[in-house]
Amino acid sequence: MSESEKPVSFQSYVKTCAYVFAGVLIATSLMIYASFLPHYGWPTKVSIILTIAAVNAFLVAGYLMHLLSEKKLVYTVLAFTVFFVIGLAGLTLWAMSDFPVGTAVH
């Protein structure tokens, strides 16, 4: 947040922080709980856990890093970055899974 925006009191920051920490605490507990669920396979558990981790990340990035009220320029840079990260991971995985049947893949 830049200086040009309306002044915010210290107390309101404390309040935001309290909510964020509570959120992180709950999300982390849920994550650990999910990882010990006995009746699901790893693929299910992994997707549940990563979804919760994403919520956690949203709390930190959105509120602590102010990404919810950031400038357009920052969003633009991050949008490209995220696109390229997904491209890197996605295309690499696709390439590694798209070998002709019977090929030994390393």
Added chain:
Amino acid sequence: MQSNVQQFPPFREPQPAHGHDDHGHEHHEPGFWSKYIFSSDHKVIGIQYGFTALAFLLFGFFLMLLMRWQIAHPGQPVPFLGPLLAKTLGPMAAGGVISADLYNAFGAMHGTIMVFLGVVPLAFAAFGNYVVPLMIGAPDMTFPRINMASYHAFFLGGVVMLVSFFIPGGAAQAGWTSYSPLATTIPTNGQAFWLVGMVLLITSSLLGAVNFIATIIQLRAPGMTWMRLPWFVWAQFVTAFILLLAFPPLEAAGVLQLMDNALGTSFFLPTGLAVAGKVGEASGGGSPLLWQHLFWFLGHPEVYVLILPAMGVVAEIIANNTRKPLWGYKSLVYAVLSVGFLSFIVWAHHMYMTGMGQKIATFFQITTMMISVPSVIILTCLFLSLWGGSIRINTPMLFALAFLPMFGIGGLTGLPLGLAAADLYLHDTYYIIAHFHYVVAPGTIFALFAGVYFWFPKMTGRKMNEFWGRVHFWCSFVFMNLVFMPMFAQGIKGMIRRMSDGGVNYSAARVPGAIDTLPGSVMELNTWILAAAIGLGLAQIPFIINIFWSIKHGEKVGTNPWEATTLDWHTPTPPPHGNFPQQPVIVRGPYEYNAPGHEGSYAPQAEFPAATHGHDDHGQPAHH
């Protein structure tokens, strides 16, 4: 409008060494170390990068000459340099003969040095640092001290690379691509040096990229809108983004390979890997292809890092010497943005030979064909810019003009390589070598020569010698083509790259009667290429002498010898610390040459409103 030029402080003779009044806010003349080594001034850093990079280019060239000797005359001692090699490199060059291991080391280091220590630092860091802040009307880069750190990291990286030649076992020998598991299994620590060097170089270009982007976004002078940026600045901007986002995955890969080499992990080593007939100790379970993906995720965008700044230089010189605006400025801008974007999703066209599946290969063939479209748009715009111009021929323009067909040849011969069916045959042959060297050597390096001749007067206040410039150009042009053109033929005939004997083992002379051996005509070309390469080396002598001679003795010129519009030519020469005596205000586009409604042959981009009050501090430009 011509009168604007008169408003600038007149060209000043270089101040005597103790001229205190030259610095409005520095109270004493900085000493040698703080002025030339630990300077945070973008112009000094640009020149530091420039000289270091030129030195590395020359060094890389010598590695190439040695390799060409070995290819043309395998197993014979190197003339002149042989004893020196034997003395400094020991058993790897016993008797002055380049051993296969040494050939591999030279090959790997030639690529690494040319790309990461030569062309990129010259094209991006040197010209970008010197010219970009001037062009956009900025007093310096956004983060001057980070800029300095960037050069120091680069220098250190270079030193690490050079030192690795002299360690036992020699420098890295797995090619500039350092494919695993080869890179991990060759018994030398050179690879570890290479990786540490690369991490330093990546850090350097990361710092540089952040600086460039922040500078171009934040420090544009009032009135310098995005569509008024000289195209050179656009090219550098996109290049910086590529460096910023494509290099880190290679840094990650470098760390992983360093772990493989130093700590015995198996990130890129498959299960059951046998080295020299013995199954290794490593745990296995890794993936060699992972290295290739992470490497080429940088490796391909890196091609555009090599070429875009060069195109930017050429665009500026062409606009300046055709005395008319660039054709299709907006198309050029959108094209360079598209190239930058697409360059991130074409990388696996370097990996068709890994046996990848049809679907993913199709995807990468499509994106590869797509990226050729904006590249062609850029080249076409530059060609069309020549149409109808009254072209002024001088050394920078000659190099810039030569860039166009040379890059054209390089680009068009790349099309068959982008298609898997043709690539499977041409992969790893001399055809590939010819293709990418046409892009980078007569392409990018010609553009960089053009840039040196073009901006030399800005850096020194003197022009380089025109006659020797032209000698340099014509000789380089002829020999460059004589070096690389035959390689297309060799490659199509099936000559594989990276053979330390230049293909003798596969020659018809060695195995008579066998099909698909290399005929004598192809082998003979090796000798011709060596001769042409030596000629190319000799052709650089006038350039080297010219550059040093002209610093002191070149023809003295004013601030704007090329009668250019862009802001870099509207500062005192050489520009003082802080660049502009007054805040420039940009009032028009970058290429207003002979535009209707303006007096004279060009209309400068900027006006300096404050200058109308004359010199208010004793004839010295105001620094505030």
Added chain:
Amino acid sequence: MEIPYTVQNRPDTGLYNAKLGIWLFLASEVMLFGGLFSAYVLLRAGAEPGMWPHGWLNVTLGTVNTLLLALSAITTLLAWAACKVRDFGKFKFFHACTILLALSFLGIKSYEYHDKFIHYEIALADGTFADGHLKEKSADFDLKKKTGTVTIEGHIVEDRKELMDLRTEEAKKAVHKEIEIKAADIKKMQNYGPWHNTFTAIYFTMSGLHALHILGGTLVIFYLWGPGSKMWKTDPERFTNRIEVSGLFWHFVDLVWIFLFPVMYLT
């Protein structure tokens, strides 16, 4: 001319230089860790069935570290907020907390590393595997000369695969006791360092790089908290910006851990 927008925002971007700079740097960091996470996914997807470890890391310690980092992220934000309301005392307090929390994180991390380095898997001559923490090596213990004995606190399994998933019921039932092994019976003895398998390799690499980020961030924050805080007197606005920029880096480092923790400890 002086460099503009070092403190004030540039009107058309709404950012001051350093803030744009740090976001660009973080973008490249996203690519760096993006590359590493891609490597992780690929290695895991490519592992032989049943050979990717589960439950090798101590969830309790991981959780504590997660909370420590989350807390430090919060104290970082409050330190910046304190600067914004021009309360230097509060700033000092909150960033002191940040530094202490960061150091505790590193302390716990090094304990975890140590634990892995004294954890051995020993392939025995009879084809079974002993696995456990090193208790004692006899003075004459030498693998090459095959003399002496080694004592571990652990158990012996028939198949290496049994060592992979520690979350299964069978694995939980395993009884750990002191085992003395003769050097002569040992085919191969290796601790759980990075070289052990691709999981430990990527775990040590990623968490190690992350720890280096923590270390670097702590040094910067310590500098701003100590000697660098002189700037508060001369240019509080610029100082506040520095705290914001270093805070953004710190939050990013927390963000990386938020994904590292579940990926390494929980799945």
